[in-house]
Amino acid sequence: MRAVIYPAFFRHVDTGGYSVDFPDLPGCATAGTTIEDAVSAAREALSLHLYGMAEDGDQIPGASDPSSIPAEEGAFITIIEGRPDMVGDAIKNRSVKKTLTIPYWLNEEAERHKVNFSQVLQEALRQRIGV
Structure with missing residues (x-):
């Protein structure tokens, strides 16, 4: 599985920073202290989550069209690119x-x-x- 893109919800949290979750991938969530950290963490979380699903033989859902996802108050959607193939390469070459x-x-x-x-x-x- 090469590069993939999925929409992600970003929410500013009261304690500072951002929480991130993927509406198409329940359980795939992360956070960052800055928007840059949150985007980086989201890429890693997406890559690891999809790699784990593939290794477990789970059905990987397609990414939703961001315009079809209902807006949530206090959240914004960003497209995140993941590289599960690179996770696999890193694991196999450790x-x-x-x-x-x-x-x-x-x-x-x-x-x-x-x-x-x-x-x-x-x-x-x-x-x-x-x-």
């Missing part, structure tokens, strides 16, 4: 810690040669599995 055992002498020699163990393991795994 590092995971692996513990392994090698002979003492090999460890000593590798450290003496300032070998980057993580890099060597990644290169060897890529070569072994052909990616």
Whole structure:
């Protein structure tokens, strides 16, 4: 799923800042201390929410036409772009810690040669599995 756009309600809150929710996506909500923060948080929330729905096999609703959404007092609608594909890429490319055992002498020699163990393991795994 590439870039998607959804309408979002922005509301100024009494304590300062803005709350944001998406009428097409119940449970997808966020906030920001400034309008810029709220827009940034809305992009992230939308991306994460849609990525999670796709991973769970949930039906992803289409975005409503903003002109068809009833106005709410004290709220305004803004179109937000989300990138669930980028969330997936970031999750799949994150590092995971692996513990392994090698002979003492090999460890000593590798450290003496300032070998980057993580890099060597990644290169060897890529070569072994052909990616």
